Amino acid sequence: MQIKLKNNDKNYFYRFIGIEDFFKYNDELKTLQSKCSELENACLIFDNEIVLSGEMELIQYIYNELQTMNINDLINQDITIFDDFQINNKFLEALQYAVNLGMKNENFFNDNIRNNFITKLIVWTYMYVKNIDFNKGYNPLCIYYGKIERHEIYFLMLLYKMNFDILYINPLKEEYFEEIDKDKLSICKKSMKIDSIESFNERCKKGKIIENIETITKQIQKEIHEELFVNTGMFKPWQFRNGFTKSVLLDTIVEDIEIYFNEPAKLRDGFDVDGNIVKVPTFFYKIDGAYADRSKYVKLVSKCLEPYPISSSNKLFFENGKISYDEGISDEMFQLMFCQLSDGTFDIEEIKKLNIYKFQKYNEVVQNFLLNKFNEVIKRNDLFVNKLDKDSCLKLLVLVLNLNHDIIRIIDNFDFVGDIPKIVIFLNKEDTISENMIMLLGYLHNIGIDIIIFNPSGMCNLSNVIRSDKFNQVRLDKISYDTTYNKLVFSLIKPSVFTKLFK
Template sequence: MFQLAELTQLNDCFRPLSQRGGDRVFFCRIAGYSGDVAAFLRQYYEAARRSGVIIDGRIPNPTPDNLAYFNEMMGPAFQMDRDFLSQRLGRWLPRMTDGQRDAVVTALYATLDDMRRQGKNENMLRNAYMKYMCWLYYKFERIVNVLGGEALPKILYAGDVSHYELQLLTVLSRAGADIVLLECGGDQAYLTVDPQSAASRLYQAPGLGPFPAGFGVKQLQADLEREVRRQRLYGAPPALSPCTNAWVQRPELNAALTAVQTRGSDPRFFYNLFLCQYGVEDNLTYTNDLFAFYQSLKSGGRRICVVNGDPAPPGPEEIAAVKRGNYASVEQLAAGLAANIRYPANVELQRLMTKAFLDLVLEEGERCGGSVSKLTSRAVYLLCWLNRYQKDLFPDWKAPEVAVFLQFGKCASDTGALFLRLLARLPVDVLLLLPNLNEGSALHAPDLLEVHCPQSVVLDRFPVDQNQARVTTAAYQAERDLDRLMYQDTGLYRNQQYAKASTVLLQTMYEEIPILWDQELKYRPSFSAAGDTVTLPVICQKICGVKDGNASQYWLDIKKLITPDTEVIRSVPWVQGTDPNPVKPYATQFLKNGRLLRSRIKSHSAYLYGILRAEMQEHLLDKLQLLLDQKLIRGTFENGTEYTVIATALNLSKDLLRKIQKFDFTKKNPKLIYINTTEKMISLEDSILTAFLSLVGFDVLFFVPTGYQCIEQHFARPLAGETQAGDYLYDLRVPDFNTVQEGGLHTIRKLFGRST
C-alpha cells in the first residue's frame, strides 16, 4: 500500500515513482492562490486530462440503472474479506493486473476496515462497497489499470469533497494515484469530513492568497485551450532569447558602450539594454557628452537609429502597406497582422520579430479586455514603425549583433512607448533620454532600467553632428534653474510656458460675465496645468434680451466688454460661402479617413498659418481635428460639410491670427462678441468660426436682443449656454461703440436720432 508524502515543491508531483524514494504518493489540498499555484494547476490539469480523471464538483451517485447492472453482474452478496473483494474486483474490472488489483483490494479493505472500527454496521459497509465499485467502474475505470505505475495517474478534484468521496479517493491514493483537491472556497469544508487531515495534506507556501473570482476547472480548461491556440500562432520558435539588462554591472547610459561580445557568452541569448535616463548629470557639458557618446557608438561599429521625440505617425502609404482583414479575436488579429513581418535575409531575426510582436499584442489584448477595435490601430502602427526603422537597425543583421535605437526627448504617446517595448525584445539597445525633468514619460515596463539624474536641460534635438550641438553658458543655465524653482507647481507661469491646451466651458450667470471676462485664465475656476498641457475655462454664452429694456445701458454694457483683444461682429453674416477663400479649392486634399493630413497642409502653398509659432500651429490643427471628430457642425462626414469646416478654419483673418499669435494660455484670452439684432440666421461659415475659436480658447458671446433662435441652425447640438437677460427688443441698430458712453450716446448722435 502506498504511503502519503509531504508536498513541499509543487513540481515534485510530476516526478516518476522511481525518483520518490519508495512507494509514495501525493494527496494534497490547495486552498490558496499564487502565480506558481496557477501554473502548477494548469500543468496538473493537462496531466489529469491526458492520463487521469478530472472531477468538477461532486461525483454523481450511482443511478438505479448502475446499481441494477452491478447486482446483475456481481450479485447482492458482500463479505468483509480480502479474498471476496479480490474475486469480485477481478470480475468487475478485468483489465487490472494482479498487482494493481491487489493494491486496490488492500486499500479498499483498509478503508472499509476503518469504517467498521468507527462503528459502521454491515449494511453501511455493503452500501459503501457497492458505491465504490460503481464509482470505480463508471468514473475511474480509465486509471485503475495504471495505478502504481512508473508514471502515476493524476486525479484533480475541484470542490468540497464529501465523506464517501474522500474514502474512495483514499482508496485510489493508497493504490497508487496522485490526487489534488482544489478548494477555491477555502479549507474549512474539508476539515468537517477529515478534522485531523489524516487522508491528505494541505499545501502551504508564503504569499498564498484567495483565488480570483471564477477560478476553477473551466478556467483552467479555457487557459490551456488559449495556450494551444497561441502556440499555433508562433510557428517555429526562434533559437535566441533576450537577456535584457541582467548583464549590466552599473546602471548608467554608458553601459550601452559595453562591447556586445563581452556582455555574455551563452549562445542561447542576445544581450541588450533597455534604459530610460531622466535628467542629466551636468547641464553645462551635457551636449558635448552626448556627442562623444554618439561618436563612441559609431566607432564601435554599432548600427544607430536616432529619433527626436515620439516617432512620427505612419503616413497613409505606410498604413496602406499593412495587409489586414476583419478579426473576431485578439489571437486572429495577432496572427493576421504578424504575417506582414518579413525579413528574408535572416530567418532567425524574422522569428524574433514575429515572436516579439505576437507577445506584445497578446499582452495588450489582455490589458484592454480583448477589444479588437482598440488594438488594431496600435498594432498597425507597430508594424509601420518596425518596417520604417528596420532598414536602419538591421540592414544585414547577424547574431550576436545588437543595434541601438535612441529616442531623445518626450515619450508622450502610449503607442510610441509600446513600440519601444517591442524593440526591447529584439537585438537592440533601446535608450530613452529625457533631459528635461518637466517632461513625463508614457514608458513603464518591469524590465526597464531607470536612471535618475539631478539636473535638467532643455534640448530639442540629439546632437548627431557637432555642427548641431548647442552649448549653454553658466548664466543661461542658472536662469533655467530659476525657471524651474519659480514656475513649477508654484502657481506662477512664465511667458508661453505651455504648448498645449484643452478647453472647458464655464456655466455662468449673466452678472458674472463682466467679472470673469477680463480676468486672466489662471484665476478662473477649473483652470489647471499638468505636464505641458493646461485646461482653459472659457465662456461661450448666448445673451437673449435686454436687461430692463434699457437699450442705452445695453450698448454700454457691451462696450465695457470690448478689450484690445476682442473681435466684434456687428452685422450678420460675418463670413459667407461666397467670400474669397484660397484654401477652399484644396480642402479635399487635406483629409483622409477622417484625419487631417498635417504634413500636406503645412507644405501647401495655400497654408496661411506658417508664420505662427510652431506650437500654436499644432494647437490650431489639434482643435480643427477635434471640431471634426465632435461633428458639432451639422452635416460633418455626411454631405461634405467637413471640407467647408477645413476651408473656413484654415482661412482666419489677419486680425484673428495676430490675436492667436500672442495668446498665452495662462493669461487673458482673446474674445469674440457676435451681435445679431435681426431675424437673419448666422451663416454656416460663421457657425464654424465661432465653434472653432471657442475650442482654440476664445471667449465667445452672442448678443441676441430679439431672443430669436438665430445661431442654432448649423450646430448638431447647442454650442453656447443660453442666458435670459431681460425684455426682447427688435429693430435695434448696432451703434459705433466709440461713441457710446455713460448716460447714453454721444451728444452729437443724439441730435440726429437714437439707435432704438
C-alpha cells in the same frame, strides 16, 4: 549674473559641484557676489563655514531651556526669534523638520549631544536670519561656498524650509548631502573638472563682473524649469508655446460676464494644467433680447467692449455675424481631400504644400496649432448637432484656411494662461449668423476663445448647428427688433464725455 527672484512660495536648492569652465569660474562667483550685494537684508553668503559667534550666555540659556522642552513638538514650545508670528511659526516648522531629520540620520548618543545640535540651529538662526527681510516680494537667497560640515547642511535645509533659495557651490567635491538629504530637497549639478576650494572671497578677488551672463543662475532658469514652474501656479511667458488648449465652458449667469470676462485664464474657475495641455475656462454666450433698463444693457455691452473704443490686442468686435470669409468650395479646394488620412483627420504637412495654403507668414507653432485644432474638432462627436461628414469637414477646413487674419493674430498672441482672446458680436435688428460662421464659432470656441453674441432680436439660432449644451444662452427682459449698435454708441460714449467735462 541673473539671480532669479521669485515672488512665490516655490524656492530652489541647488548644489553645483566641480567646474565647467576654469576661465569663467571666478568671474561667475564675482558676478554672483556683486548681485548679492544689491539684495539688501535678503542675502546670506557663507564662505567655507557658518561661524558660531553668539554670546555664551545666549547659547547656554537656549541649551538649558531645551532641557524642559518637548523636542518632538517644537512648534508649540515658547521659542520666539521673529516678531512676525507667521515667520516665527515658519521657522519653528523648519526647525522641527531639521531636528527630526537629524535624530533620524545622526548618532546622538545622548540628549546632551542632540541638544547641542538643536542649540546650534537656533543660535545660527538668531545670528543670521533674524534681520532678514522676508517682505521684499521675492525669496531671500543663501549661498554657501566650499567645504561644509554635517550640521551646516541641516541649517541650509532649515533655511530652504523657510523659503530661502539655496545655492551650495563646491569646485572640488560633493560633501555629505547624499547621506543627509533623504527627501531630495536639493538638486545636484556636477561638472567634470575640479579645482582647489580656496575661499569665496579670494576667488572673487581674482574674478571680474560678467556683463553678458549665462552662468550658474542662468543654468537654474534653463535646466530646472520643470522644478521651478510646474504645479506652482506661477508661469513663465510663453511657457506653453508648444502646448495645446482644452476649452472648458464656463457655466455661469449673465451677471458673471461683468465680473470675470476680462479676467485672465489662470484666475478663472476650472483653470488647470496637465502636462503641456492648458484647460482654458471660456465664455460662449448668446444673449437674446435686452434689459428693460436700458442703462443696465449698455453697461453689460460696454463691459464686454472695454477698453472703449476697443484697442486691446486680444479682443475683436463685429457688428454682424460675418466674422470671417465665407468662401465657397472651389474646384481648386477639392485637392484638400487628398490630404485626408484613414482616420478622417488631415495631414497638416501635406496641407502646407498646397498653393491654396495662406498661413506661411505665421510662426510654425501657430500654423500647427490652428490645423491640429481643426483635426481635434472634426474628431469630436459632442460639439455639433450633426456629425461632420466628408463634405462638412472639407467645408470647415476651407473656412479655417481662410480665417480672418485679425482672428489669427489674437490667437497668435494667446499665451493660454493669460488674457483670453475675445470675439464680441452685436447683431443689428434682425440680423443672424450663417451656418458656416456658426460652425467656425464652434471651432474658435474649441481653441479657447471667449465668444459673446448680443442678439437683441433673438432671431439667431446657434443650436441648429452647435449643440445647446456647448454654449450658454439667456433671454433678457424684452425682445427688440430694431436695436442697433449705433443707437447704443451715444450711450456708451456720453458718460465718459461728461466725466471729462466735470472731473
